[in-house]
Amino acid sequence: MKTLYYGLLSAALLAAGPVAVAQKAPAKAPAKKPAPAAAAAAPAKPKETPPPGGTPRDFTLPAKEEFTLSNGLKAQLVPYGEVPKVTMMVAIQAGNVHEAANEVGTADLLAKLLREGTATLSASQLADKIARMGGSLEISAGADQTNLWASCLSEYAPELAAVLADVVQHPTLPESELPRIKADFKRQMNLARAQPGTQARQKFAAALYGNHPYGRPLPTDAEIDALTMAQVKAFYQNQYGARRTAIFVAGKFDKAALRDAITKAWSEMPQGPAPRIEVAKSQIRPDVTTLDRPGAPQSTIVIGLPVVDPSHPDYMRVRVMNSLLGGSFGSRITRNIREDKGYTYSPYSYLETHYRTGNWSQNADVTTQETGNSLKEIVYEIEQLQKTPPTAEELKGIQNYESGLFVLRNSTPGGIIGQLNSLNLHGLPDSYLTEQVKNINAVTPQQVSETARKYVRPEAMTIVVVGDKKIIDPQIKKFQASRKKAL
Structure with a gap:
């Protein structure tokens, strides 16, 4: 059945220093004479700049x-x-x-x-x-x-x-x-x-x-x-x-x-019917719907709209834009409502794709009292990206992230199979895989901003919020009233 899954894995603990453990106090050692003043302050070791990253390489599909x-x-x-x-x-x-x-x-x-x-x-x-x-x-x-x-x-x-x-x-x-x-x-x-x-x-x-x-x-x-x-x-x-x-x-x-x-x-399997998927005609529905969950300490937000599928020429730009906006742990929306405001723990945006159709959505479980503010900040980050292209440095970080994810997806037999099945389902050529790293890194800051303006327009979005209506409805009304363009 239709499933929704999303995972974030942080390597922070692995990168952290040794864990402190309780120890007995060491025995007192004999007092030492003070070191000479000249030796008291050793010269500071200069910081080493990490080497520049290598040039991303295209994926070579194993001979099949x-x-x-x-x-x-x-x-x-x-x-x-x-x-x-x-x-x-x-x-x-x-x-x-x-x-x-x-x-x-x-x-x-x-x-x-x-x-x-x-x-x-x-x-x-x-x-x-x-x-x-x-x-x-x-x-x-x-x-x-x-x-x-x-x-x-x-x-x-x-x-x-x-x-x-x-x-x-x-x-x-x-x-x-x-x-x-x-x-x-x-x-x-x-x-x-x-x-x-x-x-x-x-x-x-x-x-x-x-x-x-x-x-x-x-x-x-x-x-x-x-x-x-x-x-x-x-x-x-x-x-x-x-x-x-x-x-x-x-x-x-x-x-x-x-x-x-x-x-x-x-070979003896009957031919059966020809492949067929009824292409969904997605519709723009600028609307706000609330579902009551009395007493809920959190509100669940989904805000989004239809976008292109992997067969569309703009899809790779949409993917990079999504990763920078809300689809990665260091994305703008995550930094805003998680790290800066503390409204939520694990917000995420993602692209759901089907045959010849797809949608983009930002998802978050937020503190009930900050439901309206969370919507405000999500829309703020979308509109900022529409107005101002990201810096080359910010975009490069996202491109490295997306390129790395792509490599990881192809690092196991199951990953390879999943990619090939996706090509088959969407009717895509092998070049979709073999040129993906190149196409990810070809996206420019200006194209990211243009893509945000073209595909993630807040005034066209469907918003669904599940939470305690008596608390969230006034916040949502205030949020809507603050908008120049109605949502």
């Missing part, structure tokens, strides 16, 4: 083998590293976006049922077989895809490819397990719905995407209870197929043996 089976299934094999292990991903373009209005959650139930065994393996036998390979298997449905992530020791890679083919092509989908799976799914949805962050994001998505699946709320207990096995099987028959399936493998493996195994195990 690509092939397409006769039924339309695509595969990419990427030899990577020397660790005798393989990571494998099966991406099926069948997610929540493909569900009808009366079957929200069907993709999730199907993903959970895929783990319940095949025509030749029970659920426990499947788990044991994966474990004997020294591996793991995770299956989940997302907005645009259902993904199977698996790993194993290198010598079992051909066998793992066959097992995943069995899971996808010959699931038993036992109806006897459906009540248990529904109960688990309802618990997950109820836990998510109870979170103010989820409540705010759901309202925000509904404003931007309306009745499109991206704008739908999480399924209720009643909606989940109403789903039938017949609907699950129909979703499988109508949405799964070779033409919507791609296999990505990275790690150390015998390329010829793995290619043969994939060809043998997956």
